[in-house]
Amino acid sequence: MNTSSHSLRLMPAGIDTYSHPVVYMHADCHVCQAEGFRALTRVRIDCGRKWVIATLNVVTGGCWLPPDAAALSDAAWQALQPGPGALGRLSHPEPPAAASFIRAKVYGERLAQAQFNTIIGDALARRLSDLDLAAFVTACSGDRLDFEETIALTRAMQAAGKSLNWGKDLVLDKHCVGGLPGNRTTPIVVAVVAAAGHIIPKTSSRAITSPAGTADVMEVMAPVELDLTAMRRVVETQGGCVVWGGGLRLSPADDALIRIERPLDFDSDGLIAASVLSKKAAAGADRVIIDIPVGTTAKVRSSAAAAALSARLNAVAAAVGLELKIHISDGSRPVGRGIGPALEAADVLKVLRRDPDAPADLRERALTLAGLLLELGGAAGTGPETAAQLLDSGAAEQRFMAICEAQGGFREPETAAHRTQVTAADSGTVTAIDNRLIARIAKLAGAPQRARAGVLLLARPGDRVQRGGPLFEIHSETPGELAYAQDYAARQPGPFSITELS
Known part of the structure; x- marks a missing residue:
């Protein structure tokens, strides 16, 4: 030829x-x-x-x-x-070996460890098209992965990348399954736990279906795209980090799957468990706390769904050698005031700086998780008190700033140039905020791709509002996105439920 x-x-x-x-x-x-x-x-x-x-x-x-x-x-x-x-x-390339295995899974067959290994290997070698990967993600959604398959997928994802060894007897980590706008506890938890003298090498993802992921928020304040050498240097000097995991090749297949899951806009228990725990194991963690917010408009909508996800996470964690603690939290409403990378970063800094205007709910949730993680690390029964002392004394803020400097330098969050307020159509008491609708408005405003875009909550459940009074403020970096988000908000029954209570 x-x-x-x-x-x-x-x-x-x-x-x-x-x-x-x-x-x-x-x-x-x-x-x-x-x-x-x-x-x-x-x-x-x-x-x-x-x-x-x-x-x-x-x-x-x-x-x-x-x-x-x-x-x-x-x-x-x-x-x-x-x-x-x-x-x-x-x-013409050779047909990928994984194609027949994906087809088998689509038709309801169970896959074994070797078959998951082949699928993940072909995905990372880019032998699979986005259509192939979309078929695989769809075939694994819902309850289509049993526990053994979830364990096999987790192992395949971890084995396909690098795994870290910190040379320590105890490495802590945390994760939230998401679905709760503004729930940006991770930077605070890392600062508290590192200030307590523990190792917590936190690798985080960018947003999949939300207006901001932890990496998006942290990137507002410090660089997050570190290589392994730089990440190790930060952790060895400061005890912790908050970096984007996508460039580290720790369970790199997860990023390939997330790229497909993001436009499809769905998750499943099996994929969540494999995604989270393959990365935790690859990052060298020994003990992990996972926060599962539960609410009718959160990602996990019921106690039964939380129990099912917890059982799967516990089974996978035991199989891959992780000690796991599940924390079920209130997912009925957004956390903090900001929704979007820069607005959430501002909330994080207010908590760390003990600002009188700091959102109390974000502080409380972060201290709860930090306390539980400290107890996993050996502070039997004293975790919450120790966490509060480290935050109130300024030690957590000092450690967070040191982490930011070690990652490349701290930056103050900036505000968007274009804003508009959305007001109440009726007088009454705010009884609920729809997580999904308020997150949708923030995304239409430009978040997370535009870091300063999002939504600032001006009223919270339990607040009394008057007709024409402010409920929330839309922040955008362009007039067009502002108008788009504002128009969407005007066409909805409303993310705020307002009731005239007797």
Whole structure:
């Protein structure tokens, strides 16, 4: 076969395809015609010693892409890193071994450890398309993973990446399953536990379906994209860190699955357990506390659902060697006042700085979790008191600032340029706030992609409000996003329930 007849000049498309490698070829391209490539065909591209499998998008008509070139998306370009004028050889890839296993799972078959290993391996090698991964995520959703399969998936995800060893007898960690806007306890918990002298190397994710993830909030105040060497230096000097886990290759398959779960906008118990615990085990944790907020508009909606998730988490933790404590908390309402990265960061700093205006509910939740984690670390019966002392004395604030400096330098949160208030349609008492609706408004305002966007709560359940009085404030970085979020809020029955109580 003439290799040159299947080669094209490579050029950058300058298109962000959300970490998914895409190749663009003209419909008149001789390689397209010779190989029978069609739109969405999986194409292997070899360039020197590097290769990538990309999804084909076909360009038609006269345009920017000549027939003798192939344009690569940002992800494909970064994978190959071709030099100036480089040629890429394009061919059909071998069918991924995982495809038949995913098909079997779709049709309800149970998968074994080796099959999960193959699926995760093919996902990380980018042999699987987004359609393949979407089918896998869907087939694992609901109750379609049993406990043994969840354990197998967790082990496969951990084994596919690096695992840390801190050389310590005790490493603590925490996680919240999410679904509760503003519940940004992690930076406070890390500061308290590290100030107590424990090791807590916290790796966090960016938002999946929420207006902010812990990594998004922390990034407002300090760099979070650290490599393993930098992360280890921070933990060894300060006892703790709050970094983005996506660049550390600790359970890297989790990030590949999250990339699919985010646009699908759903989670499941099996995927939650595998995601959380594969990362905790890979990060070198020994004892972990997991917060499960329960509420009708939270991610976990009932006590029965919390019990089912807890049972699965406990079974997986025991199998992978983690000591786990589950904390069931109130998920009926948002926590704090800010919803969105910068607004939540401002709440965190108010608590750490003992500001008189600090949200009491965020402080209480953070101290509860920190106290429970300290007790896991050996402070039998004195965890909550120790946590409160470390916060009230300023030791936690001092340690948090030191962690930020060690991660690359502290920054004060900034505020959005565009704001508008949403007011009460009736007088009465606020009886509830819908977590999902208020989170949706914050996301439409631009969060988390725009760090200063979100929602600032001006009233809380139990507050008495007058008709025309402020309920919440929408923050946006652009007028268009502000108008979009405001219009959505105006069309809803309202995220606030207001009742005239007798």
